[in-house]
Amino acid sequence: MLGRSPLAAAIRALRAELAGGPRADLGRDVRELGDLLAARAQRRPGTIFPELPEQELLAALPDAAALVSREGWVRVSNAAFDTLAASGRAAGLTPLEITRSAELSEAVRRALEGTARRLELQLGRRSYLVHLAPLLRGEVLLLLRDVTDARRAQATRRDFVANASHELRTPVAAIRAAAETLLAGAVDDPTAARRFVEIVARHAERLARLTEDLLDLSRLESRQWRFELAPVDAGQIASQAVELLTLAAREKGLSISAEVPAGASVRADPRALEQVLVNLVENAVKYTAVGGVTVRGERDGDAWVLSVVDTGPGIDRHHLPRIFERFYRIDPGRAREHGGTGVGLAIVKHLVPGMDGEVGVESGTGGSRFWIRLPVAGEQSFTVRP
Ligand code: ADP
Numbered sequence: 001m002l003g004r005s006p007l008a009a010a011i012r013a014l015r016a017e018l019a020g021g022p023r024a025d026l027g028r029d030v031r032e033l034g035d036l037l038a039a040r041a042q043r044r045p046g047t048i049f050p051e052l053p054e055q056e057l058l059a060a061l062p063d064a065a066a067l068v069s070r071e072g073w074v075r076v077s078n079a080a081f082d083t084l085a086a087s088g089r090a091a092g093l094t095p096l097e098i099t100r101s102a103e104l105s106e107a108v109r110r111a112l113e114g115t116a117r118r119l120e121l122q123l124g125r126r127s128y129l130v131h132l133a134p135l136l137r138g139e140v141l142l143l144l145r146d147v148t149d150a151r152r153a154q155a156t157r158r159d160f161v162a163n164a165s166h167e168l169r170t171p172v173a174a175i176r177a178a179a180e181t182l183l184a185g186a187v188d189d190p191t192a193a194r195r196f197v198e199i200v201a202r203h204a205e206r207l208a209r210l211t212e213d214l215l216d217l218s219r220l221e222s223r224q225w226r227f228e229l230a231p232v233d234a235g236q237i238a239s240q241a242v243e244l245l246t247l248a249a250r251e252k253g254l255s256i257s258a259e260v261p262a263g264a265s266v267r268a269d270p271r272a273l274e275q276v277l278v279n280l281v282e283n284a285v286k287y288t289a290v291g292g293v294t295v296r297g298e299r300d301g302d303a304w305v306l307s308v309v310d311t312g313p314g315i316d317r318h319h320l321p322r323i324f325e326r327f328y329r330i331d332p333g334r335a336r337e338h339g340g341t342g343v344g345l346a347i348v349k350h351l352v353p354g355m356d357g358e359v360g361v362e363s364g365t366g367g368s369r370f371w372i373r374l375p376v377a378g379e380q381s382f383t384v385r386p
Pocket of ligand 1: 312323331341342343
């Protein structure tokens with residue numbers, strides 16, 4: 001059959017031409033067939049416009065992604081999705097087998113029936129935003145975005161706002177009550193008036209400290225505090241901190257001194273270092289009833305260790321890991337009475353690492369020692385960092 005058809009003749013002539021013979025004379029039908037084949041080749045995927053392999057597409061996605069077959073098992077998945085499977089390979093398994101989540105499995109089933117869905121899912125300790133999109137050929141695209149960090153940050157912010165509002169409420173309530181009492185008549189009684197105005201002044205002062213501390217903390221936590229690191233005379237800053245609290249210490253009958261050797265030059269941000277030492281010395285004075293407070297400086301290798309030592313009540317061992325958390329107080333009533341905001345040590349905890357230093361505490365029945373360790377100032381140690 002082939003031997004006698006015009007097509008067979010055209011093929012023979014083409015073979016002869018390609019082998020070096022004369023140019024083949026093709027019939028009209030054969031030329032038309034050739035044109036049609038060429039047109040089809042141009043349109044067919046995989047030839048002129050190669051189809052992007054699904055694997056490559058999924059690999060390019062920033063989320064864990066998989067294509068779920070009509071039968072309900074994962075046909076293709078990217079590396080992030082594979083890590084969700086205990087075996088490290090998701091292909092061939094159902095979403096239920098991979099995640100053990102009945103909720104996700106049900107959502108996939110609904111998506112296979114054609115309903116797009118979004119849901120948030122907890123898998124182990126991580127949170128995922130799940131997006132399910134039915135595709136034209138009856139499969140489902142399954143995307144899982146890890147939102148654990150974002151959710152944690154939101155929870156921290158919520159906590160912060162709740163705690164801060166709680167702290168602000170006490171002085172605001174005291175000021176309001178004092179003002180109302182004054183307005184109700186106490187203002188006409190000079191002795192009573194003085195007492196209530198003093199209450200207003202004291203709580204206004206506390207409000208001012210609280211808002212300042214909260215602003216500092218929020219700047220530090222959101223990394224908006226710029227550290228300007230330069231060689232700093234630690235002895236001088238220690239003396240300034242001690243001077244600032246000498247009056248408060250004397251009023252309580254406490255001794256207070258700075259014993260930092262001359263030439264203790266550290267690489268630090270002077271403003272931040274002063275705030276750290278003031279916070280530590282202030283606490284030491286606040287919580288110590290008898291004895292005194294000393295700021296010491298000791299060289300340790302390529303660092304200086306500055307310690308604030310007190311003869312106070314000490315801190316129970318089980319509180320130690322938590323006292324640097326914001327709003328954590330051992331005795332909330334007494335700390336507030338002392339004018340504490342509960343964020344002093346949290347600020348210290350942020351400021352010290354910002355200067356490449358370390359901070360710690362040792363405490364026992366004889367008192368507490370809060371220490372910070374800062375690098376010795378080098379030759380070219382001027383740095384600005386956010
Ligand atoms: P506060 O403003 O309440 O002092 P801080 O963050 O500075 O907050 O300190 C947290 C808690 O750690 C304090 O409420 C107090 O219970 C405890 N603390 C801090 N420094 C000392 C110290 N030198 N001696 C005893 N307890 C301390």
